[in-house]
Amino acid sequence: MAKMNMLQAINEALDMAMAANDKVLCFGEDVGVFGGVFRATSNLQHKYGEDRCFNTPLVEQGIIGFANGLAAQGSVPVAEIQFADYIFPAFDQIVNEAAKFRYRSGNLFNVGNLTIRAPYGGGIAGGLYHSQSPEAYFAHTPGLKIVVPRNPHQAKGLLLASINDPNPTLFFEPKRLYRASTGEVPEGEYQLPIGEAEVLKEGTDVTVLGWGAQMEVIDKAVEMAEKEGFSCEVIDLRTILPWDVETIAESVLKTGRLVITHEAPLTGGFAGEIAATIQERCFLYLESPIARVTGMDTPFPLVLEKEHFPNHLKVFEAIRESVEF
Amino acid sequence: MTNSKPLHLHVPEPPARPGDKPSFSHLVIPEAGETRKPDVTDSESDMRDLPYGLVRVLDDNGAAIGPWDPGLSPDVLRKGLRSMLLTRVFDERLFRVHRQGKTSFYMKSTGEEAIGAAQSLALSQGDMCFPTYRVMSWLMARDYPLIDMVNQIFSNEKDPLKGRQLPILFSARDYGFYSLSGNVGSRFGHAVGWAMASAYKGDDKIALGYIGEGTTAEGDFHEALTFASVYRAPVILCVTNNQWAISSYSGIAGAEATTFAAKALAYGLPGLRVDGNDFLAVWSATKWAAERARNNLGATLIEFFTYRAAGHSTSDDPTKYRPADEAEHWPLGDPLERLKHHLISLGEWDDERHEALTDELSETVRAAVKEGEAVGTLGQSKPSVREMFEGVFAEPDWRVLEQRREVGI
Ligand SMILES: Cc1ncc(C[n+]2csc(CCOP(=O)(O)OP(=O)(O)O)c2C)c(N)n1
Numbered sequence: 001m002a003k004m005n006m007l008q009a010i011n012e013a014l015d016m017a018m019a020a021n022d023k024v025l026c027f028g029e030d031v032g033v034f035g036g037v038f039r040a041t042s043n044l045q046h047k048y049g050e051d052r053c054f055n056t057p058l059v060e061q062g063i064i065g066f067a068n069g070l071a072a073q074g075s076v077p078v079a080e081i082q083f084a085d086y087i088f089p090a091f092d093q094i095v096n097e098a099a100k101f102r103y104r105s106g107n108l109f110n111v112g113n114l115t116i117r118a119p120y121g122g123g124i125a126g127g128l129y130h131s132q133s134p135e136a137y138f139a140h141t142p143g144l145k146i147v148v149p150r151n152p153h154q155a156k157g158l159l160l161a162s163i164n165d166p167n168p169t170l171f172f173e174p175k176r177l178y179r180a181s182t183g184e185v186p187e188g189e190y191q192l193p194i195g196e197a198e199v200l201k202e203g204t205d206v207t208v209l210g211w212g213a214q215m216e217v218i219d220k221a222v223e224m225a226e227k228e229g230f231s232c233e234v235i236d237l238r239t240i241l242p243w244d245v246e247t248i249a250e251s252v253l254k255t256g257r258l259v260i261t262h263e264a265p266l267t268g269g270f271a272g273e274i275a276a277t278i279q280e281r282c283f284l285y286l287e288s289p290i291a292r293v294t295g296m297d298t299p300f301p302l303v304l305e306k307e308h309f310p311n312h313l314k315v316f317e318a319i320r321e322s323v324e325f
Numbered sequence: 326m327t328n329s330k331p332l333h334l335h336v337p338e339p340p341a342r343p344g345d346k347p348s349f350s351h352l353v354i355p356e357a358g359e360t361r362k363p364d365v366t367d368s369e370s371d372m373r374d375l376p377y378g379l380v381r382v383l384d385d386n387g388a389a390i391g392p393w394d395p396g397l398s399p400d401v402l403r404k405g406l407r408s409m410l411l412t413r414v415f416d417e418r419l420f421r422v423h424r425q426g427k428t429s430f431y432m433k434s435t436g437e438e439a440i441g442a443a444q445s446l447a448l449s450q451g452d453m454c455f456p457t458y459r460v461m462s463w464l465m466a467r468d469y470p471l472i473d474m475v476n477q478i479f480s481n482e483k484d485p486l487k488g489r490q491l492p493i494l495f496s497a498r499d500y501g502f503y504s505l506s507g508n509v510g511s512r513f514g515h516a517v518g519w520a521m522a523s524a525y526k527g528d529d530k531i532a533l534g535y536i537g538e539g540t541t542a543e544g545d546f547h548e549a550l551t552f553a554s555v556y557r558a559p560v561i562l563c564v565t566n567n568q569w570a571i572s573s574y575s576g577i578a579g580a581e582a583t584t585f586a587a588k589a590l591a592y593g594l595p596g597l598r599v600d601g602n603d604f605l606a607v608w609s610a611t612k613w614a615a616e617r618a619r620n621n622l623g624a625t626l627i628e629f630f631t632y633r634a635a636g637h638s639t640s641d642d643p644t645k646y647r648p649a650d651e652a653e654h655w656p657l658g659d660p661l662e663r664l665k666h667h668l669i670s671l672g673e674w675d676d677e678r679h680e681a682l683t684d685e686l687s688e689t690v691r692a693a694v695k696e697g698e699a700v701g702t703l704g705q706s707k708p709s710v711r712e713m714f715e716g717v718f719a720e721p722d723w724r725v726l727e728q729r730r731e732v733g734i
Pocket residue numbers: 457459507508509536537538539540541567569570571633637
């Protein structure tokens with residue numbers, strides 16, 4: 001075990017993937033010598049050469065179009081989009097090309113080797129265009145996998161799994177935690193399962209569900225709630241697509257209550273999908289309405305970031321209201 | 326207001342609209358043999374006249390002349406002619422089949438058959454083309470099974486793409502034919518990525534991308550050229566300028582201001598402008614660009630100057646926006662007729678053989694359509710509903726499995 005931050009864990013995962021398979025290529029804006037604006041690809045060019053880790057021209061649709069071509073040919077591209085806010089120019093390549101590739105070609109072709117990494121989320125005074133959490137846009141697309149880690153240990157294991165997964169995978173990195181989150185990370189290669197949520201703490205009164213950076217917020221809220229005597233079951237969803245309905249439903253069948261929280265705006269957010277599905281599956285067991293604690297239905301404002309944010313107090317309030325309903 | 330005249334907006338209009346006499350007098354068409362052929366190792370800066378020329382080999386008498394004459398054997402020429410003729414016969418037959426309600430959709434490539442056929446034969450096995458919906462002649466030249474095409478077009482039980490894709494949006498990996506999609510332009514950059522992967526592996530395979538002139542306005546075009554230039558990708562990027570993008574004439578895509586081949590210049594790439602109705606010119610330009618690519622000299626942009634003789638698709642009525650007889654006035658003629666004329670002038674072909682071949686191919690296509698009809702036409706035979714759920718992921722996820730169970734399979 002070594003103590004490291006999330007960036008180091010991501011860097012180590014990329015390093016291992018490149019060492020294990022010379023088909024793995026890392027590229028994107030500024031990822032070469034510089035190692036990326038967050039340094040996630042530090043030293044990779046130095047170590048593996050500039051034909052395996054390199055800068056691309058500044059064009060997101062081009063980066064993913066090009067990555068699709070590489071993947072179709074058998075390479076294992078790990079493309080970086082500098083901020084998740086800037087993934088939208090590549091939306092067409094992701095939704096119309098990558099996601100439908102295997103299906104439309106009757107399995108003659110696939111781009112399953114593709115992984116797209118992008119820093120997401122608020123809390124760094126990023127304003128409208130360095131704060132977004134776009135996972136729900138992609139969750140509406142069959143054929144994609146979407147993974148979000150919460151800490152360095154998760155980041156390394158889930159990124160390695162994403163790179164090895166035979167489907168195009170979006171890997172959203174909570175940039176607020178890049179350096180803030182440190183922890184023990186196993187040495188050597190390991191993979192954490194995609195499509196499986198993780199129960200972090202068992203409880204009996206209410207299930208509290210989130211992903212990525214929001215897990216820290218949940219921890220604080222749950223700490224407060226436990227002091228009030230509410231027993232919380234905490235779950236990290238980890239994979240948005242395909243999401244682990246079993247684990248969530250099983251938990252709600254036990255607790256009878258569910259609080260879901262994410263940074264992205266409420267309307268059309270992924271909490272809506274979870275709430276609807278769990279309501280269908282656990283209808284007779286629900287003791288209170290499923291609560292969604294999310295960002296506001298506004299763009300992500302710069303100086304009003306704190307007010308916009310689904311912070312631990314809001315999550316705590318939702319837990320209390322849910323239990324005392 | 327100052328004293329200057331009021332501003333006014335320029336909106337390009339084609340030279341002729343329905344009811345007008347077709348006119349191509351605005352086009353400058355160099356004579357066959359006139360455009361020079363540089364050495365592939367020449368520097369890009371020494372080739373900047375080429376995008377404004379027009380590579381042509383076949384003259385009006387059907388003779389092959391000038392530096393770009395590839396000197397092909399009669400067998401290759403006959404194979405080319407056969408591929409083009411097969412494409413045309415197939416198009417005509419399947420267009421009628423659509424009119425009979427046996428398929429939902431069809432697109433012809435009438436007048437553009439030389440491009441796919443010549444390029445398919447000029448490139449090697451293992452090279453990958455990134456097609457548009459209008460290069461079926463590539464598949465014809467590589468002997469893709471007609472029955473697979475017919476079944477795909479009928480979306481029936483034996484459709485190789487399991488009824489998922491619109492007719493003619495084929496995928497044929499073993500034939501060097503990349504998966505087509507509905508959104509135009511989106512695979513132009515894939516060609517560059519594929520080519521770079523080939524370069525990275527130290528392979529000897531190259532890629533060939535196609536885009537229509539209308540689609541050059543999409544960002545994909547710019548991106549592909551940028552990447553191809555930056556990384557010197559072994560790729561041939563082709564614009565098929567057939568003058569029309571559905572109802573928009575090429576002026577709307579920028580053709581009034583410059584040639585599409587000339588767009589290469591700003592990217593530091595060689596640009597060739599080629600008579601797309603001249604099988605020999607297409608072949609020769611492709612070989613030239615392929616040689617550059619295979620020798621690590623990088624990408625080439627080729628504009629194929631041609632004319633979309635048929636409507637855009639079965640959903641289109643071109644008489645609403647252009648003269649009905651415009652195709653007959655196209656100065657570069659018909660690619661099939663021109664190659665046929667050439668073979669005859671070489672003494673390697675004659676009208677009788679041509680007629681016999683036409684009959685043979687009509688019969689081949691008829692038989693394939695019959696075979697496909699026996700499996701089933703639109704709505705009469707379908708792939709298993711199970712196929713809807715396959716291939717979304719490498720392994721189906723729970724939602725897919727659950728929804729499949731809900732429909733009872
Ligand atoms: C992204 C996208 N926008 C619009 C369309 C609808 N569309 C299909 S073909 C076409 C015209 C393409 O013209 P061009 O590139 O000149 O090719 P051609 O059809 O002449 O071969 C359009 C607008 C589409 N399929 N995809």
